[in-house]
Every structure is written in C-alpha cells, then in structure tokens.
Amino acid sequence: MPAAAKSKTTAAIHAIVGSDEGGVKAAARELAEKLSPGGDFGTEIIDGGASNSEEAADRVDSTIQALLTFPFFGGAKLVWLKNATFMGDDPTGRSEAVLSALERLVTTLQSGLPDGTVFLLSAAPVDKRRSFYKTLGKLAQVQVFDALDTSRSGWEEEAARLVHDAAGARQLTLGGDSAELIAMMTGGDRRQITGEIEKLDLYLGAERREVTEEDVRLLVPMSHVGVVFELGNALAARQVTRALELLEKLLFHGESEVGILLASIIPTVRNLLLAKDLMVRHRLSRPSAPFMFGKQVERLPASAIAHLPRKKDGTLNTYSLGLAAIHAHRFTEPELRAGLQSCLDANVQLVTSALEPKVVLTQLIVRVAGGAGNG
Secondary structure, eight states, X not given: OOBOOOOSSOOEEEEEEOSOHHHHHHHHHHHXXXXXXXSTTXXXXXXXXXXXXXXXXXXXXHHHHHHTBOOTTOSOEEEEEEEEOSBSSSHHXXXXXXXXXXXXXXXXXXXXXOTTEEEEEEESSBOTTSHXXXXXXXXXXXXXXXXXXXXXXXXXXHHHHHHHHHHHHTTOEEOTTHHHHHHHHHTTOHHHHHHHHHHHHXXXXXXXXXXXXXXXXXXXXXXXXXXXXXXXXXXXXTOHHHHHHHHHHHHHTTOOHHHHIIIIIHHHHHHHHHHHHHHHHSOOOOOSSHHHHHHHHTTSOHHHHTTSOBOTTSOBOHHHHHHHHHHGGGSOHHHHHHHHHHHHHHHHHHHHOOSOHHHHHHHHHHHHHOSOOOO
C-alpha cells in the first residue's frame, strides 16, 4: 500500500485506558463499532498483547504504519491498537524499546494523520505518570476506567453507583439494600457487576423488574471483599451464628486473623460507635438507606463532624457511616465503647499471646455481637 501524504487536518484520536481491564475492553469494543466506517477494509486492528518489549515495540510501529497508510479503496479508516498490555509500570512498559516506540507514535499523532483516519487506543493498565499518557491527554478524547481500590475509604459509594448504572441500563430497579449488597459482594468489580446484573435480569424476566435482597443472596456469589463485608454486616445485625460462619470461610481461604480484625471487625465497631454518637448527640434519625444518613450529617456544623473519617479528596465518607447507622439502634453506646475496647484487646492478644488466634476472634465476635441490645 502506498504511503499517504500527511494532512494538516487533525485526525480524531480516542483512547480508552485504565486499570479496570473489563471496563476498558467493553467500552473500547462499543466505541470501535461506532467509529468504524464499515466494510471489510474500513478497520485495521493491531493486537496490543505483547509478551516482551520487542513485540510491544513492533506492535506500536505496526500501528504507526497503519495510521500513515491509505485504506485499499480510499475513504475513512479506523486504526485500533487493541488491548495494549505494555503501557503499565512493569519491566516491559519501562523498557527503552517501548518508550522510544511510544515517542514515535506521539510524534506521528502530533504531526497530523491522513484525512478520514481515526485512531483508537485501548490499554490496561496505563502508567499515568509517563509523558506518553500526559501528551495523549492533550491530543485525544480519553476515557478512563479504573478499578475501584477497596483499600481506600469511600469505595463502597462508587461501587453502588456502578450497580445503579448497570441496573438502570436494563430497566431494573433495586429494592431495599440490594444495590449495596451487589456492590459489596462483587467487591466493586465492574465486569462482575455487569455480569451479575445481566444474570438477575434474566432471572426476573419481563414480569418482575425489581431486584430484592433475596434475589441477590440467591444468585450473586460473594467475592473475598464480599465475605469481609458480610462479616461486618452480620456483626452490625448481631447475627452471631452468621458471623462465625463467615469467619470460618475467611480462615479457610487463608485470610489472616489480624487481617480480618483490621479489615472487617474494627471498622464495623468503630463506624457503629461513630454513627450511634452522632444519632444520640445530634438527634439524627435512623436512615432507610445509607446515603440518607449522609444528608443529615452534612447539615451538621463543622465542629460536630471534624472527627469523622474522610475520603482521599477530603470529603466525608458518610456512606460507611450510613450503613452503620441502619444497625446502630441494636446497640447502646456503652456496648459499642466496650466492643471497641475488646477489639483493641484482641489485637494485642493476636500479636503477643499464645492463645489460638481463631479462638481470640471467636470470643471477640461473641462479645461484640452477642446479646439482644436494641439501643
């Protein structure tokens, strides 16, 4: 094929990137269908999967050649560097061969592409610190699909939003705490959320369009994050037997006792105490949904909320508090203060005593969730 003369017309450039591989692939596939001019020769796809730096550099050079070459019969053309695997922070992505190839690609894009040529890049993951990514942001229409980081405060709210979006796309409504359950049981994984919503859609059929908590528990399997969440939920609901069953499951799958304490039990008790204190001190009502508690909290004066946990961006993490507020009526403040002290004692026991770690957590769960307090 003859090389095309460069045009001063800036070609449409699109990039779909991020750490959420499933989200990147789905969005790129959908966009490629819209951008493709149609016909057997209207789209040229370069497979971005590469096992080493030489292969990766070759994929980039093939992309550049495709961008600068006319289609067989003229007209419009889509060039898609698909599912590139060499743009992350790894040995391949850091190699001189790949960095040089990406510089050549940037130069090509900056110089202008043939009229009618459209470029689409999809890649997961991408190192956003690199000059390639920063320049791409100036040249392209960029969509970012990052996986939720469940170690960061406030991820639950983002996950629930993904659930609502997926359900809305299928005209499903989410009753009770079903959205929160799906979010927690999938660990906020976009691909799994989409798959579980599709499964629920098929299960409900055309007659029933509301997803209930029972539907979710029946059909949606729990991820590791989901089990951690369910353990906290069982503690908050004072369901001792259920909490002990979930503890067994986590231990069976190799989770450490200290990890369970720090990731599930302590945050649950701490949030219950914070929520209970706010509800008693400022006469806040028990919410019917987590987000409704946030609306009450945000109306309080700054001095009343200065001690509350915050997300990375500095905003209040009221979602977790809202989840706790739903169950806070089951406990008295003295019970929760004693429960938090028991958590601290258990932490010391796990790292300093000769007691069986499983026994320490079992006793802690019974101590915190046992009884029938209703606050």
